[in-house]
Amino acid sequence: EPEVTQTPSHQVTQMGQEVILRCVPISNHLYFYWYRQILGQKVEFLVSFYNNEISEKSEIFDDRFSVERPDGSNFTLKIRSTKLEDSAMYFCASVRGYGYTFGSGTRLTVV
Amino acid sequence: AQTVTQSQPEMSVQEAETVTLSCTYDTSESDYYLFWYKQPPSRQMILVIRQEAYKQQNATENRFSVNFQKAAKSFSLKISDSQLGDAAMYFCAYRRGNTGTASKLTFGTGTRLQVTL
Numbered sequence: 655e656p657e658v659t660q661t662p663s664h665q666v667t668q669m670g671q672e673v674i675l676r677c678v679p680i681s682n683h684l685y686f687y688w689y690r691q692i693l694g695q696k697v698e699f700l701v702s703f704y705n706n707e708i709s710e711k712s713e714i715f716d717d718r719f720s721v722e723r724p725d726g727s728n729f730t731l732k733i734r735s736t737k738l739e740d741s742a743m744y745f746c747a748s749v750r751g752y753g754y755t756f757g758s759g760t761r762l763t764v765v
Numbered sequence: 766a767q768t769v770t771q772s773q774p775e776m777s778v779q780e781a782e783t784v785t786l787s788c789t790y791d792t793s794e795s796d797y798y799l800f801w802y803k804q805p806p807s808r809q810m811i812l813v814i815r816q817e818a819y820k821q822q823n824a825t826e827n828r829f830s831v832n833f834q835k836a837a838k839s840f841s842l843k844i845s846d847s848q849l850g851d852a853a854m855y856f857c858a859y860r861r862g863n864t865g866t867a868s869k870l871t872f873g874t875g876t877r878l879q880v881t882l
Contacts, residue, residue, distance in 0.1 A: 687869065697810070697856060699869040710869060743808055752798050752817075752860070754870065756810035 656680040660746050660757035667736055667764055675731040675760045677746030685749040686729045688721065690714070690742040691759075697745065703729065736764045767792045769859050771873035778847045779881050785832075786842045786876045788857030796862025799833065799840045800870070804854040813855070816840065818862065844878075852880040 659678040667673050679686050688700040701711040703721055720732045729748075733740055741764045746757040768791045778784035790799070801813040816824045816833050824831050828848075832841045844851055854875045861868040 689870075691808075696874045697858075697870075697872040699871070702869055745810060747810075752815070754800075754812070758807070758809045761808075 656755070658746055658748050658755050658757035660744075660760050662760060663758070664761045665763070667762070669736055669738060669764050671736055672732065672734045673736055673762060675733075675744050675746075675762070677729045677731070677748075677757055678727060679729055679746070679748030680750070680755055681727070683748035683750045683755070685709075686721075686723070687747040687749065687754075688731045689745045689747065689756075691745065692739075692742045700731075700744075733762075736762075738764050740764050767794070767797075767859050767861070767871050769857050769871050769873040771857055771876050773876045774874070775877045775879070777879040777881060778844070778851075780847055780849060782847055783843060783845045784847055784878065786844075786855055786857075786878065788840045788842070788873055790838050790840065790857070790859050792838070792859065792861075794861055798860045798862065799831075800858040800860070801829070801831070801840075801842045802856045802858060802872075803851075804856060804875070806853075810856075814842065847880050849880050849882075852878055854878075 661676045686703040691697045701715045702709045718734045723729050743759045745759045747754050770789045797818045799816045803811045803813050814826045814829050828845045830843045856875045857873040858870045
């Protein structure tokens with residue numbers, strides 16, 4: 655069964671640094687998403703991406719965040735000037751029709 | 766805005782017994798999808814079951830079934846013959862129907878299910 659692959663599984667970074675979280679969506683999917691889950695809390699929508707542009711973003715997705723699909727396969731989430739409160743599990747999802755497929759997540763720890 | 770409410774932070778069930786997890790939602794849309802996701806300790810999000818709002822028949826997947834009450838905006842998950850591997854966090858989620866573009870999932874706060882011997 656096709657999978658969404660996320661790397662790395664765990665990233666530790668110092669506050670103020672930049673991080674890039676990577677995702678390889680399912681190849682014939684058209685819509686891509688990032689969600690985050692702060693430990694013990696609910697899963698929150700960050701951004702959706704379609705046709706090489708952002709289609710929707712939440713208020714969490716401030717100007718420190720960016721997404722791109724640089725080579726037609728990878729889908730990346732970049733966070734600049736990381737803050738302690740960015741520590742969370744970040745999930746990538748790709749969608750075709752109503753079917754969401756989530757990756758296994760990247761645990762980001764900002765110290 | 767759509768909201769999803771899970772009023773049971775924790776539930777416990779004995780192995781082989783049946784448990785029901787509650788979920789209510791609020792929306793003004795008529796076309797939407799509802800989902801239950803399982804999140805084990807590995808924290809991966811695993812789809813358990815899906816319900817289309819236009820379908821009156823309740824969805825069933827093996828030991829998992831839902832009770833979809835559209836008028837009451839209720840979407841509960843029933844797990845029959847509970848197994849130790851069912852222990853996890855369960856999230857209810859809502860998605861608007863097909864408007865030409867896929868739409869985001871809105872999640873509830875989750876219910877942690879413990880399965881005891």
